[in-house]
Amino acid sequence: MPDLTITPLHSSLGAEIAGLDFHKPVDAETKAEVSAALSEHLVLVFRDQSFTPPEYLAVADAFGPLMRQHYSQHNMPDHPDIGIILHRDGQKPAAMWHTDHTNRERPPKATLLYGLTVPESGGETSIVNMRAAFAALPEAEQRRLETLTTLNTIDGHRTDVLPEDKEKYGKPVAHPMVRTHPEHGSKAVYFHITKAYQIEGMTSERSHAYMSGLLDRMIQPEIVYTHNWRKGDLLVIDNRATMHRAHGDYDRNQDRELWRLIVQGDRPR
Numbered sequence: 001m002p003d004l005t006i007t008p009l010h011s012s013l014g015a016e017i018a019g020l021d022f023h024k025p026v027d028a029e030t031k032a033e034v035s036a037a038l039s040e041h042l043v044l045v046f047r048d049q050s051f052t053p054p055e056y057l058a059v060a061d062a063f064g065p066l067m068r069q070h071y072s073q074h075n076m077p078d079h080p081d082i083g084i085i086l087h088r089d090g091q092k093p094a095a096m097w098h099t100d101h102t103n104r105e106r107p108p109k110a111t112l113l114y115g116l117t118v119p120e121s122g123g124e125t126s127i128v129n130m131r132a133a134f135a136a137l138p139e140a141e142q143r144r145l146e147t148l149t150t151l152n153t154i155d156g157h158r159t160d161v162l163p164e165d166k167e168k169y170g171k172p173v174a175h176p177m178v179r180t181h182p183e184h185g186s187k188a189v190y191f192h193i194t195k196a197y198q199i200e201g202m203t204s205e206r207s208h209a210y211m212s213g214l215l216d217r218m219i220q221p222e223i224v225y226t227h228n229w230r231k232g233d234l235l236v237i238d239n240r241a242t243m244h245r246a247h248g249d250y251d252r253n254q255d256r257e258l259w260r261l262i263v264q265g266d267r268p269r
């Protein structure tokens, strides 16, 4: 069993892990240790990685079963479980706070991002601790949120959803707005403002105004970790208790290519 060193990166979330070689099979005890670190720190950073596509796909095994990503035009042709994040040819930075693939009954437990090519500066990824966000809300609002449910589908406002993806992933899915982390036991606010087309029992307009106001109130600098990419970084984000966003403010003459994997989670409850 490798000797892991876990170093927190921020007072609210994020830790760097050293001592794990993803080119060797990861034993069950190490997987459990990494999984506990993910539940606790919510974002893990592994530096100086180097993967071919098949090697990268094998990394997912340490975290969970792979899921197919639904903007299929961005999936790597020979390895379609890898989504390519490259802000070219109409692909825009996901600049708004969100959590991934909430239109699935069992949304991904974690998102993995591998920095293949990164710009000299800018183009960060920020992650916010939604467990801390929930804890900071007034108690009456916590209780109210616990009664609310979002109805989700693949982003209706986007014009780049392929008909076959809409067909496969467009079925409405309900999720609680507060979910309990299956490993950590803590509660976190959970929604994706554009995949949620409404909160049950509320008009779409009111739902979006409420969610937007919540984001403004909840997301405070002290609960946000901003990751400055270095080439070879592997970032693992726990989607069960965070939201994240991309920063698009970098020199677009430079490339920023991240490879994304998502791994299966539980049904939120």
Ligand SMILES: [Fe+2]
Binding pocket: 094, 098, 099, 100, 244
């Ligand atoms: Fe995302």
